[in-house]
Amino acid sequence: MTSTGLNPESKLLKPLKIGHAQLQHRIALAPLTRYRSDKNHVVMPFVPRYYSERGCIPGTLVISEATGTSMQEVGGRAAPAFVTEEQSAGWKKVIEAVHDRGSVYFQQIWALGRAADPQYQKERGLKYRSSSAVPMQPGGPVPEAMTEEEILGVIQDFVDTAKRVVAAGGDGVEIHGAHGYLLDQFTSDSVNKRTDRWGGPIENRARLLLxxxxxxxxxxxxxxxxxxxxxxxxxxxxxxxxxxxxxxYIVKELKNMNVPFAYLSLVEARGDPAKLLTPSDDPAIAKQTLDFILNIWDNLSPVIVAGGYTPESAAAALESHYAKWDVIVAFGRSFLANPDFVWRAQHGIKMNHYHRQTFYIRGSEIGYNDYNFSQEYIDERRAWAVANLDSATS
Incomplete structure (x- = not known):
């Protein structure tokens, strides 16, 4: 053991309700792109195991990898979608597997826009598009500015996919409005150069998201x-x-809808993927807090934060920085490497280290279902089984 584990009275281990769903603690599996789908963008047969293992502690919030809302917005080989009957059936098995563990399941849904693979779009006869004709990198492929009809189609695609998720048994959806994907390409003034009702001032740039x-x-x-x-x-x-x-403006508009959202999920400055891939010691990052958003939100519903936490630092943050708010902490890389992450955190068991080189091996269980449960967790489950389950004797 590396420590005695979290204090049983830690706020991180206290129950919390999101929407209709009851959580038994405040540790969530963050949405993590993994590319474990086939050429038809159907999740592979081994995907339910991955998600169910990470929901092995009942009452855990499991958030799926980002999932395409249309074939246009799948955007890459082996990326998942929730559009066709076959794709929906695959995800239904995932949802059932998580529910069988007693945990809660939300499907993250997205549209990629210019974050899609331009060559893959071309091969399929689909447009490479964004809010405006602005490339992701100088000299890179230039997307086509979307038409009004296409924009309205994106809204309907999100609606249709959300309905499919609920029909498949999902507890809810997480709309991906972050990290430079299509909704964020409209919100951001560095990408959105439109002059119609979808561009210009923030009231227009935020229109698609809202x-x-x-x-x-x-x-x-x-x-x-x-x-x-x-x-x-x-x-x-x-x-x-x-x-x-x-x-x-965005958060005030959301709050003015005056409805009981399941949650608001926010990525801290240090959780920016660009910074995770190229760590920075810039002291300004520590000053870029989410406090102004949480103050506006004012516990309308729980808030999920992500930012490279350990169980110990997350527990400390909930007792100090986030003490006055209902906060859940999402864990990504450490959770993918430890299917029993919650149990290890509770009991102070040494964590497996993640293997970055196998994060995105398309269609493979390597780097996906080959992370081990701790022996301590296995021993506890065996002891429970002996005490609680009927066994045949020879």
Missing amino acids: EVVKAVVAAIGAERVGLRLSPYATFQGAESTDIVGDYT
Whole structure:
């Protein structure tokens, strides 16, 4: 053991309700792109095992990898979608596997826009598109600016996919409005150069994000809807020149909807994928807090935060920085490497280390289902089984 584990009275281990779903603690599996789907964008048969193992402690919030809302917005080989009957059936098995463990399941859904693979789009006869004709990198492929009809189609795709998730048994959806994907490509003034009602001032740039949220809420109920935002992210070139002003407007508009969202998910400045891939010691990062958003939100519903936490630092943050708010902490790389992550955190068991080189091996169980449970967890489950389950004797 590395420690005695978390204090049983830690706020991180206290129950919390999100929408209609009851959590037994405040540790969540963060959404993690893994590319474990086939050529038809159907999750592989081994995917239910991965998610169910990470929901092995009852009452855990399991959030899926980002999932395409249309074939246009799948955007890459072996990326998952929740569109066709076959794709929906695959995800239904995942949802059932998580529920069999007694845990809670939300499907993260997205549209990629210019974050899609331009060559893959071309091969399929689909447009490479974004809010504006602005490349992701200087000299890179230039996307086509979307038409009004296409924008309205994106809204409907989110609605239709959310309905499919609920029909498959999901507890809810998390709308991906972060990290430079399509909704963020409209919000960001570094990408969105439009002059119509979808561009210009933040009231227009945020229109697509807010219209998607409103439409999905109307379709499946606010209690089943979460939203992810990354105010400080520079990933994929979607930056805002007025972060506080833009996100103050967005969060106030969300709050003015006056509905009981399941949760708001926020990525801290240090959780920006661009910074995780190239760590920085810039002291300014520590000053880029989410406090202005949480103060506006004012516990309308729980807030999920992500930012490279350990169980110990997360527990400390909930007792100090986030003490006055209902906060859940999402863990990514450490959770993918430890299917019994919650149990290890509770009991102070040494964690497996993740293997970055196998994060995105398309269609393979390597780097996916080859992380071990701790022997201590296995021993406890065996002891429980002997005490509680009928066994045949020879």
